[in-house]
Each structure stands twice: as structure tokens, then as C-alpha cells.
Amino acid sequence: MLDEGASKNPSTPGAGFADVVGQGKLKRALSIVAVDDALSGVLVRGEKGTGKSTLARALAGYLPRRRVVADCPFGCPPTDRDRQCPDCRRRACVPVERRPAPFVTLPLGATREALVGSLSVADALDGAASFEPGLLARANRGVLYVDEVNLLDDHLVDVVLDAAAAGRNTVERDGVSRTHPAEFTLVGTMNPEEGDLRPQLRDRFDLAVDVTGLRETADRVAVVDRALGRDGADTGTRADGDSDDAGGDPDPGARIAGARERLADVTLPDAFVRDLVELCRDAGVDGHRADIAAARAARTLAALDGRSRAIEGDVREAASWALPHRLRTDPFEDAADPEELIDDRLGDDRTEGAADGDGSHGDGSDSDESHGDERAPDEDTPEPDAEGGSGDSDA
Structure with a gap:
């Protein structure tokens, strides 16, 4: 069985944003890449033991449910033919189901074949190649997560960069090729003390957040209390004003x-x-x-x-x-x-209600025309369930 990295530093079962004290900026940054699929990803930089990996993996529980072609290994969107694999495009009618967006971990020790997939040599010689999807295929329309991304081998970095730029992955062997969609949000965590990131890969992250350990005594006590499972632990009042969940909402999934x-x-x-x-x-x-x-x-x-x-x-x-x-x-x-x-x-010299009437101040609650970069109300738009969350993993 292909190791997707789930055994490497596994997160606490059922872990969520509220299980990590503080780090409100990181929770917020992870939330917005779950909201807008057009954001290519987020890079998380910080010292060891600050909750980077735990929060990144917690994002899996808040990803939206999507409409997909039920029997497609790439989770193609049923109505968007431009984003479908060749097999789905050839079919006039496809079965549809809803499933959570995938969250796939790329281990540092993964092989190139595990990342891009493999073609069966024997079948290829017979003219009917059998394709085994790799991690890029499984991450399509979801999240590809790399812990210690700055230590990822260059040959894997090249593959990730190519797929991120093209939105597709092509596997070739013995004159036979197979192409499939590979659209994913890239989430990477790293400790800068262990080495820098290649500039080409760093630029592929639309956002980057730096995290540090908590300084207030009450916060550090809260971290210990949670680790020991002590009931009624006081989370303290953090100097940076971070709340225990994204935006102070007890249900980040519904908010997303x-x-x-x-x-x-x-x-x-x-x-x-x-x-x-x-x-x-x-x-x-x-x-x-x-x-x-x-x-x-x-x-x-x-x-x-x-x-x-x-x-x-x-x-x-x-x-x-x-x-x-x-x-x-x-x-x-x-x-x-x-x-x-x-x-x-962006100083404080801007006056309330700019002269051009652009409404750049205030609470922004007034309605306005939609921005040109609209999301079509297709299979990527969530349908809230009875609980209102987007991370429901029910079939």
C-alpha cells in the first residue's frame, strides 16, 4: 500500500484549531486558503514545537465537501469538462457523489513514482497501459501537505512545481503517456533553522506566516494543561489577542x-x-x-x-x-x-470615506457589485449540511 505519510507525526485524532493555544494568525491563514481555491497555498515558518504541523493537519477537518465523478480516481468535477480527465470527458453521463476535499501528505522520503503515479510496463507493451495514481492524483481539488518542505528533495520539488504551474500531471513510460488533472492547494511547514527554501518553490506559496512560541505564562500553562488532558484548563489571555480558534468561532468549518x-x-x-x-x-x-x-x-x-x-x-x-x-x-x-x-x-493618512467614494473604510457591510474573479456556483460551492459545517466526512 502506498504510504501517504499519515504515519509521520500523526495528528491527534479529532484535532481541531481549538486544540492549539494561540496561533490565531496561522489559523486564519489556513482558513482563507480553504475558502478561496484560487490561492495557491500557504507556507508556515517557525521554530519547533509551535503547533505548525498540528494546525496544518487540522485543516483536513474543515475542507469543503465537493461534487465529484463517483468512479473517477481523480475526483473530477461532474460539470466542468475543462477540468476533467480524458476518461470523464469521453463519457456522456457520469455518476455523481459528494465527498470531502482530499488532504494528502507528501512524505520527504517519497519516490518520484509515488508522487506522479506509475504505468504498468507489461500492460504498456500490450498497448493497454494500466495507470496507478500517485499522490498528485489523490490531491486533485484538495490539499497537498509537506512537512519540513525545505528538506524536500530537489527532484520532487521540480515535480510539484511543474504540476502546480500546469494544473496537470503527465506520466510517460515506454512511449505511453497518461495525463490527469492535478489542481491542489500547497501547504508547507518548515523550521528556518534547518535550511532555506528554493526561491522557485517559495514564490509558489501565495501566503507565508511566521509563528513563534507563546511568551505569556498563562498561555504556556494552558499548553501544558491541554497536553496533560487536565479538565477546566484556563487558556489565559494572550498578549497578541489570538483566540483559541479562527476568529473566535467555535465551528471554523461552518465559518469557512x-x-x-x-x-x-x-x-x-x-x-x-x-x-x-x-x-x-x-x-x-x-x-x-x-x-x-x-x-x-x-x-x-x-x-x-x-x-x-x-x-x-x-x-x-x-x-x-x-x-x-x-x-x-x-x-x-x-x-x-x-x-x-x-x-x-497603507498609513493612517487615509480619511474616512475616500473622495472617490470607494468605501474603503467602515465595516464593509454594504453590498456592491461582484469582483471580476467570481467563483461559479458549481460543484466546488459547499452545500451546508444540517450542522452547518463544511468538514463533514459522511459519504
């Missing part, structure tokens, strides 16, 4: 499901778009991925908070995750301070 439904109706004022692109340009980042990632993240943060319009707080938070890991470093110069760059561009 609701945000997915309203995302297409969230608007990002033009003034904020200009601020973001000028911020990224002045910071000297390559290309336009930072601009696009920050804009998408700002809209998604608004949707997560139940607003139809992004506000300045969303833009600042999104920029703080989309920009820092892309800043250029010069060994002969001090590294730029991301917070200073953001403050310079």
Missing part, C-alpha cells in the same frame, strides 16, 4: 463554508488595489504574484468575517502574508522591514 458562499460577492475597492500594486512594486518583488495574492487574500478575509467589502484591515493583513517571503535579500544590505513598507503605503 459560509465564506465560500459569499466570496464571489465581496468587492475590493479600487483604491486598495492601487495601494497593493504600488506596495509590491516599490518593494521590488518579482512579477505580479504578490499583487494578485494580496488582493485575493483581502477579499477572502472579508468573506471570512462576513463582510461584502474588503476594508483596510483586510488589505494590511493580506499584504503582511503575501509580501515578506518574496522580498529580495542582499548580503551587503540590511533586509527591508515588511511592516515599514506596509505602513508607508
Whole structure:
């Protein structure tokens, strides 16, 4: 049986965001990549023992349920032929079912064949190749998670980069090839003390979050209490204001499901778009991925908070995750301070209700026209169940 990495540092059964004290920023970043499939992923950097891997794996319980072709190993969407595998496209009618989005772990010791899949040599010689799907196939329309991603072998990094760029994976052997969809959200955790990440892979993460250990005594006591299973443990009051779950909601799954439904109706004022692109340009980042990632993240943060319009707080938070890991470093110069760059561009000089009437302040609750990057109400849009959560694993 193919090892998907479930045995490596397995998470606590039933673990959720609330099982980790603090780390509200990370919980929030993981939530928004579960809301917006257009965000390519999130990189989590931090010291050992800060809950990075536990929270990343907890995301599996909050992923949405999707409509899929029931007998397709790639979980193709039933109505979107452009995203289907060749076999599904050839069929006039397909069986449909709903299942949770996949969460697949890529172990550091995986082989290339385990990642991309394999073609049977004997069958290939007979002209009827038998394809065994790999991890990329299983992660289609879900999450591909890599713990200690900075230690991943270069030959596997190349495969992941190719699949992430193309949205498809091709396997070739003895003149026979097989192509299938491979669209996934990439989640990686790493300890910077153990080595850096290849720039090409680092740039593929739309967002990056840095986490540190808790400093307040009450918080550290709460961590010990939870580890020991002590009842009535006081979680303390954290200096950074982080709550024990994403946004203080006891049901992150329901919150994510609701945000997915309203995302297409969230608007990002033009003034904020200009601020973001000028911020990224002045910071000297390559290309336009930072601009696009920050804009998408700002809209998604608004949707997560139940607003139809992004506000300045969303833009600042999104920029703080989309920009820092892309800043250029010069060994002969001090590294730029991301917070200073953001403050310079998104300072407090903006007045309430900008002159152009873009509504860039306030609670953002007023309705507006949908942003051009709309999500079609297809099989990726959740249908809340009786409990309202998106992580229900029932068939």
C-alpha cells in the first residue's frame, strides 16, 4: 500500500484549531486558503514545537465537501469538462457523489513514482497501459501537505512545481503517456533553522506566516494543561489577542463554508488595489504574484468575517502574508522591514470615506457589485449540511 505519510507525526485524532493555544494568525491563514481555491497555498515558518504541523493537519477537518465523478480516481468535477480527465470527458453521463476535499501528505522520503503515479510496463507493451495514481492524483481539488518542505528533495520539488504551474500531471513510460488533472492547494511547514527554501518553490506559496512560541505564562500553562488532558484548563489571555480558534468561532468549518458562499460577492475597492500594486512594486518583488495574492487574500478575509467589502484591515493583513517571503535579500544590505513598507503605503493618512467614494473604510457591510474573479456556483460551492459545517466526512 502506498504510504501517504499519515504515519509521520500523526495528528491527534479529532484535532481541531481549538486544540492549539494561540496561533490565531496561522489559523486564519489556513482558513482563507480553504475558502478561496484560487490561492495557491500557504507556507508556515517557525521554530519547533509551535503547533505548525498540528494546525496544518487540522485543516483536513474543515475542507469543503465537493461534487465529484463517483468512479473517477481523480475526483473530477461532474460539470466542468475543462477540468476533467480524458476518461470523464469521453463519457456522456457520469455518476455523481459528494465527498470531502482530499488532504494528502507528501512524505520527504517519497519516490518520484509515488508522487506522479506509475504505468504498468507489461500492460504498456500490450498497448493497454494500466495507470496507478500517485499522490498528485489523490490531491486533485484538495490539499497537498509537506512537512519540513525545505528538506524536500530537489527532484520532487521540480515535480510539484511543474504540476502546480500546469494544473496537470503527465506520466510517460515506454512511449505511453497518461495525463490527469492535478489542481491542489500547497501547504508547507518548515523550521528556518534547518535550511532555506528554493526561491522557485517559495514564490509558489501565495501566503507565508511566521509563528513563534507563546511568551505569556498563562498561555504556556494552558499548553501544558491541554497536553496533560487536565479538565477546566484556563487558556489565559494572550498578549497578541489570538483566540483559541479562527476568529473566535467555535465551528471554523461552518465559518469557512459560509465564506465560500459569499466570496464571489465581496468587492475590493479600487483604491486598495492601487495601494497593493504600488506596495509590491516599490518593494521590488518579482512579477505580479504578490499583487494578485494580496488582493485575493483581502477579499477572502472579508468573506471570512462576513463582510461584502474588503476594508483596510483586510488589505494590511493580506499584504503582511503575501509580501515578506518574496522580498529580495542582499548580503551587503540590511533586509527591508515588511511592516515599514506596509505602513508607508497603507498609513493612517487615509480619511474616512475616500473622495472617490470607494468605501474603503467602515465595516464593509454594504453590498456592491461582484469582483471580476467570481467563483461559479458549481460543484466546488459547499452545500451546508444540517450542522452547518463544511468538514463533514459522511459519504
